[in-house]
Structure formats: C-alpha cells, structure tokens
Amino acid sequence: MIFDTHLHTEMSFDSDEKLVNVLQMAKSRNLGAITTEHLDLNHMEIEGFPIDFDQDEYFRRYGQHRSETYLLGIELGLDKDYTTEIERVQKSHDFDMVIGSLHTMGKDSLSSGKYFRGKGYKAFYTDYLAYAREMVLDNPFIDALAHLDYPTRYSGYPNMKYEEFQSEFDGLFKAMIEHGVALELNLKRPLLGDVLASFRSIFTGYRDNGGEFVTLASDAHIAEDLGRNFDDALRLIDDIGLKICYYRNRERMLCSR
Helix, strand or coil, X not given: CCEEEEECCCCCCCCCCCXXXXXXXHHHCCXXXXXXXXXXXXXXXXXXXXXXXXXXXXXXXXXXXXXXCEXXXXXXXXXXXXXXXXXXXXXXXXXXXXXXXXXXXXXXXXXXXXXXXCCCHHHHHHHHXXXXXXXXXXXXXXXXXXXXXXXXXXXXXXXXXXXXXXXXXXXXXXXXXXXXXXXXXXXXXXXXXXXXXXXHHHHHHHHHCCCCEEEEECCECCHHHCCCCHHHHHHHHHHHCCEEEEEECCEEEECCC
C-alpha cells in the first residue's frame, strides 16, 4: 500500500478537517494515511500565534484509530534556536513518523512574500540550501525532510534546478543520506511544466548522490486532497529509480505496489 505521509486535520491551526473524513477518503482511494499535525516552536509563521497542538489529546482521540493503514505523525518546524526543544518533543510521544520542515530561516518567515523583496533568487537559494543542510545536521532524528520547494510557493522565484545549485544540493543530500533522512516529494503543486522539470532535476540529483528513499506527501488540509497528484508522482519516481517509503514506529517501511 502507498501511504500519504503528510496530512493535517483540525488538530492543526490551519485545518478544520475531521479525522473520520480523512480515514474514509483514504479507504476509498486505497491509500494509507499518516496525520502530521503542525508544531513550530518559534511561533513565527502567523505572527506569533502558537503553531501548536495538544499532543496528549492527539494520542487520546486519534490513537484509538491507529491501524495498519492509519498512523500518527508530527510536522516539526526546524529552527536552529530550538533544536533541544524539538528533539525533546519528538521523543515525548509514540509518534510513528516525524517530518522536519523549513517554514522559517533565521528570524524570517519563508511564507511571507515581503521577505523576498530585493533578494536575488540565486543568493537566496544558495543560503537556503545551506541552511537546510544545517538543519538536517542539527536534527538528524527526523524521518523525512518536507517540501523543499516551500519558499518557491511564496517568493515568485524560479523553481530550483539541481544543476544550478549542485554544490549546495550535494551537501544537503549527503547529510540526509548519512543520517537516514528521506526526501519528501510534496505534491501540493501539480507536477506540470517547470515544477515537473524542477522535481525531476532535484530527485535525479538526490539519486545520483546515493539517495534511495522518497516519501509521498499531499500536504492535504482537507480530505478531498488526500493522495493528490500521486499518479504523476509514481511515474516520476519510477522513471528516476527511487524507492517509496513511509514510517511506522519510527522505522522505515517500503511501500508495496
């Protein structure tokens, strides 16, 4: 079974979706599901509002539905000033999967368009990929690195290509491979045109560095989006020659097809 490894429900600050709807949709689409609710300890993404959720309630309410096809995860916003606290959180509960995200860089939110004004895209991506490597090295306990294209959604910059930032990508991928961190294929954006070209370039570079393992992620905040663009993603992954995985009890599992 293929798992959608990045999903949000009403436990996250930016979703109102009910778990029952997610589980029904997953069953109808013959997909496994891992909910990964938001926790950013720096609280920067929406100007100070706590990006948090009650983890005890999460396990109390959702844990009773845990099964072979539904697992409990968390999406942790990585930040160099919170590494100790982030590590404590990922150990505090019996998560199946922990994904690490770069929603911020330094003291700036990467979802804020104003942050990118006046910045050249080459200088930004060079710094961003170096920071991503630093975050993997600081947080080697994460299972997957999420939505590497996150700032591209808000910046207006061209999509990244491996060939244009090869040295920076190589450093990031080697750190991920050394620490067993999978690369997420985030499918919030359709795999069309330059997005497809960008992802093909990046994931081929990951493979050429010795990377093997990819997680598929709709990043859905409503049940209807569960598994979105997965057919195109499977074709891309097959073309490149990578393995699709998910995590159960923090252990990497290969997806059966």
